[in-house]
Amino acid sequence: MKLYWKYVVILFKSQMQYRASFWLLTIGQFLVPFSVFAGLYFLFERFEQIKGWQFQEVALCFAVIHMAFSLSECFARGFDYFSAMVVNGEFDRVLVRPRGTVLQVMGSKFEFTRVGRLIQSLIVLIWAISRLPVEWTAPKAVTLLLMVASGTFIFTGIFILAATLCFWTVQGLEVVNIFTDGGRQMAQYPLQIYKKWVTRFFTFVIPFSCVNYLPLLYILDKAPGNGLLYMLSPLAGVVFLLPCLLVWQVGVRHYRSTGS
Amino acid sequence: MITINGLSKTFQVAKRSSGMKEAVKALFHREYTAVEALKDISFTIKPGEIVGYIGPNGAGKSTTIKVMSGILVPDGGSCSIMGYTPWLDRVAYVKNIGVVFGQRSQLWWDVPVVDSFELLRDIYDVPEQEYGSNLSLLTETLELADIIQTPVRQLSLGQRMRCEIAASLLHSPSILFLDEPTIGLDAVSKIAVRRFIRTINEEKGVTVILTTHDMNDIEALARRIILIGKGRLLFDGSIDAIRSRFDKEKTLTIVYRNRPEPLQIAGATIESWSPERAVLRVDTEKAVLSDVLIEASKQVELLDVAIDAQPIEDLIVQLYKEHQIS
Missing domain, CATH: 3.40.50.300 (P-loop containing nucleotide triphosphate hydrolases)
Known part of the structure; x- marks a missing residue:
């Protein structure tokens, strides 16, 4: 863990060599989600609510998912760029160093410019919280944190799965963006508004609903029965990461036996 | 330190054929050929x-x-x-x-x-x-x-x-x-x-x-x-x-006092010749180097002698040729 921060520090120094591009990209990342959020605003302006969900409630959902996405893009960007690492042989270098492959790949890149998006989501989050007629308690705050953390885990897991595919295909697969960008787009609304099979897929396969819809019910006091279950549902995100890491190890083994 | 015994490795390499039709076909079905990258390699260091x-x-x-x-x-x-x-x-x-x-x-x-x-x-x-x-x-x-x-x-x-x-x-x-x-x-x-x-x-x-x-x-x-x-x-x-296995040829460069007519030396081939300088090639299996030098010194007044072995580069090329791998 300490070593990871040292990786981050050296990457930060590298990034600071290109200050102008850093600021422009950060500002860009700050502004882009605003247009998405404006879309959300106009949607609710017209319809007032979607299946019983209010604008502020959806805004909270939006903020949580966008925060999780930008955090995972910060930390797990190395996996997003992994195909380049395989193509130019950088991964061989990873293998001759006495450290785990996941740590080294994660440490190979850190997307500082995503801080812009993170700040934007944070502003939306604060706005939503201040407007929601919800009585905030400590467990609810914890749940909110869990939602963000575990959303980050899920996106990271998908990035890892996508990177693992590179061991077989060499080139990165755009298909996977269905689950990263697509997942982000879907999950910025409470997943209950979609068709049943979509909700099921995003609950039991990729557990996005465990980081937005289910805990959201708890926070908004809409949860039926035992609230604790809803509160702890974000932990599914951690569970999701485990098989992803396992698949990664299989990929590394495949690479080491084929060398391509 | 390092002991390697009977190391072998085979890669499956996708066959690549030319032509658009083949390229499209390769999108759906690929044929693989096994390439033996290492066959029974052993050595110790x-x-x-x-x-x-x-x-x-x-x-x-x-x-x-x-x-x-x-x-x-x-x-x-x-x-x-x-x-x-x-x-x-x-x-x-x-x-x-x-x-x-x-x-x-x-x-x-x-x-x-x-x-x-x-x-x-x-x-x-x-x-x-x-x-x-x-x-x-x-x-x-x-x-x-x-x-x-x-x-x-x-x-x-x-x-x-x-x-x-x-x-x-x-x-x-x-x-x-x-x-x-x-x-x-x-x-x-x-x-x-x-x-x-x-x-x-x-x-x-x-x-x-x-x-x-x-x-x-x-x-x-x-x-x-x-x-x-x-x-x-x-x-x-x-x-x-x-x-010692491949370096059978020496190049002999001699410089001597002016002599208008070409040299004739047994056991050596004349590569180039001028009134002051000659380059000879000697096959060491057929002639002894010292004999060639003695013969040369009888004919001309030697001022300088340089003997060059074949560059290692050429020896490696010969080695490649011998094993037909180049």
């Missing part, structure tokens, strides 16, 4: 040796290096390096080796060299004292003092290569794998790199395995070469052994 590992492109050199550095898992055979099997105990094993890939950098591109060194120290968990003494030794012998604060992207290729080599030695490895360390370097940098490799081999006893296409590297550094072609081990021995 003792501590402190410098071994030149050579062969034409695609001979299996980098596959062997990848197996020895723990990147690749072979299909068959055994490999024991310092008691480790590289691909089984990867993390424990790689602490003991340094690897330089001549064509790829291991340094962080945008930051000063010393920052990369410090991160490597943390990756390898090098104790502070050991790191300090290694760094000062490397800075001194590789003359890095002036460039260590410069970002890597501003370094010349020669400067960068010196930093690459230093980077792979910070954790005091016992074995150093060098994959084409002098590729693209100018003459001065090449000589500096070679001299340094010899220094660390002699002073720190580092075992060096070197792949290269530059035979001057081999001649300057390696007393032993291992030649591989098409995945097979073809020759393992000293450069002298190659010389």
Whole structure:
């Protein structure tokens, strides 16, 4: 863990060599989600609510998912760029160093410019919280944190799965963006508004609903029965990461036996 | 130190055929051919040796290096390096080796060299004292003092290569794998790199395995070469052994006092001739060199004599030809 921060520090120094591009990209990342959020605003302006969900409630959902996405893009960007690492042989270098492959790949890149998006989501989050007629308690705050953390885990897991595919295909697969960008787009609304099979897929396969819809019910006091279950549902995100890491190890083994 | 026995590795390579139709077909169905990259390779290397590992492109050199550095898992055979099997105990094993890939950098591109060194120290968990003494030794012998604060992207290729080599030695490895360390370097940098490799081999006893296409590297550094072609081990021995086997021809350049008519010397072929200077070729299997010289001195008044052996480059080409691998 300490070593990871040292990786981050050296990457930060590298990034600071290109200050102008850093600021422009950060500002860009700050502004882009605003247009998405404006879309959300106009949607609710017209319809007032979607299946019983209010604008502020959806805004909270939006903020949580966008925060999780930008955090995972910060930390797990190395996996997003992994195909380049395989193509130019950088991964061989990873293998001759006495450290785990996941740590080294994660440490190979850190997307500082995503801080812009993170700040934007944070502003939306604060706005939503201040407007929601919800009585905030400590467990609810914890749940909110869990939602963000575990959303980050899920996106990271998908990035890892996508990177693992590179061991077989060499080139990165755009298909996977269905689950990263697509997942982000879907999950910025409470997943209950979609068709049943979509909700099921995003609950039991990729557990996005465990980081937005289910805990959201708890926070908004809409949860039926035992609230604790809803509160702890974000932990599914951690569970999701485990098989992803396992698949990664299989990929590394495949690479080491084929060398391509 | 290194014992390799019956190493073999086969790759499945997708068949590629030309033409649009074939390319479309390949999208859906691919045919694979098995390429034997290594066939029954065996050798041992003792501590402190410098071994030149050579062969034409695609001979299996980098596959062997990848197996020895723990990147690749072979299909068959055994490999024991310092008691480790590289691909089984990867993390424990790689602490003991340094690897330089001549064509790829291991340094962080945008930051000063010393920052990369410090991160490597943390990756390898090098104790502070050991790191300090290694760094000062490397800075001194590789003359890095002036460039260590410069970002890597501003370094010349020669400067960068010196930093690459230093980077792979910070954790005091016992074995150093060098994959084409002098590729693209100018003459001065090449000589500096070679001299340094010899220094660390002699002073720190580092075992060096070197792949290269530059035979001057081999001649300057390696007393032993291992030649591989098409995945097979073809020759393992000293450069002298190659010389005595293939070096049957000497070139004799003589300079003498003016003589208008051409020379005629038994046992030698005249390559070129002028009234002051002649170049003779002598096949040492057919004629004795001293006889040729005596014969020459009878005919002209010799002022200077130079005897040249065949360049090692030519000998290797002959070796390739003999095994039909070029």
